[in-house]
Amino acid sequence: MAIDEQRYRREVLDPARRAGNRPPDDIVARYQLVEPLSAAGVREQVEAALVHWHKQKASLAYRKVIDALESDHRRLQPLFASARDGDLRALQAEIEAARARQRHRGATLRGELTSLAGSLGMLLPDVVEQLSAKGYDSSDVEATAAQLDIEVRDPDPLPVDTPAPGFTQLRENLATLNCRHIADFLFGKAALQGGFVVLDGFSVPAEPSLRLDDDAVRATADAWARRLEGKSVPEAVLAVLRRLTTAQRAGLLLYECAYELRTWRDLRADSAALEQRALDLGLTKHEAQRFAFAVGSERGSRRSVPASQLEHRRRRIGGDHPDARIHLAGCTFYSTDERRLARSAGDQNRAEIGPEQAVNNGIHRPVPL
Numbered sequence: 001m002a003i004d005e006q007r008y009r010r011e012v013l014d015p016a017r018r019a020g021n022r023p024p025d026d027i028v029a030r031y032q033l034v035e036p037l038s039a040a041g042v043r044e045q046v047e048a049a050l051v052h053w054h055k056q057k058a059s060l061a062y063r064k065v066i067d068a069l070e071s072d073h074r075r076l077q078p079l080f081a082s083a084r085d086g087d088l089r090a091l092q093a094e095i096e097a098a099r100a101r102q103r104h105r106g107a108t109l110r111g112e113l114t115s116l117a118g119s120l121g122m123l124l125p126d127v128v129e130q131l132s133a134k135g136y137d138s139s140d141v142e143a144t145a146a147q148l149d150i151e152v153r154d155p156d157p158l159p160v161d162t163p164a165p166g167f168t169q170l171r172e173n174l175a176t177l178n179c180r181h182i183a184d185f186l187f188g189k190a191a192l193q194g195g196f197v198v199l200d201g202f203s204v205p206a207e208p209s210l211r212l213d214d215d216a217v218r219a220t221a222d223a224w225a226r227r228l229e230g231k232s233v234p235e236a237v238l239a240v241l242r243r244l245t246t247a248q249r250a251g252l253l254l255y256e257c258a259y260e261l262r263t264w265r266d267l268r269a270d271s272a273a274l275e276q277r278a279l280d281l282g283l284t285k286h287e288a289q290r291f292a293f294a295v296g297s298e299r300g301s302r303r304s305v306p307a308s309q310l311e312h313r314r315r316r317i318g319g320d321h322p323d324a325r326i327h328l329a330g331c332t333f334y335s336t337d338e339r340r341l342a343r344s345a346g347d348q349n350r351a352e353i354g355p356e357q358a359v360n361n362g363i364h365r366p367v368p369l
Helices: 005-018 027-031 039-056 063-084 089-120 125-133 138-147 167-176 182-187 214-225 232-242 246-266 271-280 285-297 307-318 322-330 336-353 355-360
Strands: none
Touching (some): 089 125, 089 138, 089 285, 167 182, 246 285, 271 285
16 A cells, blocks of 8 residues: 555654654554554555655655654664564564653653743743754644643743833832832722733733823822822822823833842742742732743843942942942842943952952852842
């Protein structure tokens, strides 16, 4: 019986190409054998497969796959010779062994995907490519990921720079008011108790009427205006929010959440810790996972804040003392850009205070903030 070319391409050649030119383990599919096996049927199908391979070698797309098939065929030739003579036992044993290897690879793939996805249940598309390079069919990888409820996706883009000036002072003012971010300030934590989303625009599923619009800013301003004291800090926050549009306020809230998770990431927090921090900020479960995945997937320097925030960090670790700049220049908790900026100031001050004083002042020890 001749080889069914379309079926062979679908079941053997294309999966092998997607798996880095690795032929499928299933020998029955590889030769289109018909079970139960017979000596005549095995002889006919093996010869038909060899003819088909020779024909497909003319195609550059499948040449490497055919080379791999022919190479493994040399290993199987003694089994086929015995089968042609009527002894099918060795071939049947190899078929069962190949199916066992296939099941084992499937279990291994499920284990690898589960481990790589972690608690977030998300994977980058290039992970699928890397697994394909290890000999897994990319379609099998994607199908297995779907069975395991693992989402293969690109990370959400997160803002690098704040859309609002004076971000450092804004954060300090919000902290003074016991607010995690501007959404707390405008609506209160109770209104956000069920969680909010912001990656695709701000909304509160449990309170769909809440908006980061001018009406929300005015309502908050009116509430503070009725108080007799303690207005200076909230007024400073309101002054920032009044200068922003609705979209810019959503962008600011997005940046606030990203800033918090980047800071935790730079302190070596794992994906589970990043997700928990996002939940603590009031994000919904899936939104927290998307944030943790995006922050954890960011390439390049381990940057938790823009370089413009360097002065604020320097003040937090040592005020205006020159030691602080030297400390920041050598601290591994900060990004390459931040340390480079600090080093220029640190080199000058190191010469002024001397290496012995620098050691005595303990500036060589990084301290997490």
